[in-house]
C-alpha cells in the first residue's frame with residue numbers, strides 16, 4: 634500500500650511537472666512571437682539627481698503585453714528569455730530602442746538624459762557585444778555619455794577576465810557602466826575593485842526597511858561611503874517614502890529611483906512628466 638501511494642505521489646508529481654513544462658513551453662513559443670506581434674515595449678523610470686533634484690536619466694524596463702494573459706512581468710519572462718537564448722535578440726532590440734528614444738528626446742530639446750539599459754550576462758558575454766554597442770550608438774546618433782549599461786552581479790558570471798576587458802572597452806567608447814542590485818549577488822566587493830564601474834545601484838531590499846531596520850541603515854550608509862571612496866556614484870533603488878529620501882540625502886547618496894518620484898512610464902507619459910514635473914521639489918513641496 635505504501636508502495637502504491639508512493640507510486641501515486643510520483644505520478645502526481647510527474648503530471649504536475651509536465652503541466653509546468655507545458656506551460657513554460659507555451660510561454661516560450663509566445664515569447665518568440667511577441668516581438669513580431671508588437672507585444673513588447675519599454676517603460677522608462679526616472680532617475681533623479683539628489684544634489685539638484687533634476688531628472689538625470691531613466692531606466693528602460695521591458696514590458697510584455699500578452700494577447701490573452703495580459704501583462705507578464707519581467708520577473709517571469711526574463712529568466713525564460715535567458716534560458717532559451719531569446720534574451721539576445723530581445724536585448725539587442727531594447728538597446729537599440731532605448732538609444733533611439735533617448736536621442737529623439739535630446740533632439741526635441743529635453744536636457745540631455747542618460748538612459749540605463751539592463752544587460753543580461755549572456756548578452757554581455759556574446760562575441761562582438763562591444764561592436765554592437767558602438768554600431769547602435771552610430772546608427773542612432775546617441776552621444777555615448779548618454780548611455781549606461783547595467784550589469785547584475787550573478788552566479789552566471791563566468792570568465793571574469795573577459796568581463797573586465799569588455800568593461801574597459803566600453804569605457805573607452807565613453808559609455809557608462811553600473812552594477813545593478815548590488816549586495817544581493819556574489820563576491821560583490823572583489824568585483825567592485827576589478828570592474829571599473831561608474832555607478833553602484835544599491836538593491837531595493839536594503840532600501841525597503843532603511844528607516845525601520847538598523848542593520849539595513851548601517852549597510853546602506855556603508856555602501857554609500859565605500860562607493861565614494863572608490864570614486865563611484867551611489868544610486869538607491871526602490872525609494873518609496875519621504876523618510877527614505879531624507880535618510881539617503883543625509884548620507885550623500887547621489888541618485889534615487891523609485892515610486893516616490895515616479896513608477897516606470899510608457900514613453901508618452903515619460904515625456905509628459907518631463908514637461909510638467911521634472912524636479913523632485915515639485916513632487917515633495
Ligand code: C2E
Pocket residue numbers: 678693694695706707708711720724727751752753813814837870871872873890891892893897
Ligand atoms: P531591475 O533592473 O533591478 O529594475 C528595477 C525594478 O524595480 C523594476 O521592476 C521596477 O519597476 C521596480 N521598481 C522601481 N521602483 C520601485 C519601487 O519604488 N518599489 C518597488 N517595489 N519596485 C520598484 P520590473 O520592471 O518588474 O523589472 C524587474 C527586473 O527585470 C529588472 O530589475 C531587471 O533585472 C529585469 N529587466 C527588466 N527589463 C529588462 C531588460 O530590458 N533586459 C534585461 N536583461 N532585464 C530586464
Ligand code: MG
Pocket residue numbers: 692751783813
Ligand atoms: Mg536595472
Ligand code: MG
Pocket residue numbers: 813814834836870
Ligand atoms: Mg536593480
Ligand code: MG
Pocket residue numbers: 814836837870
Ligand atoms: Mg532590482
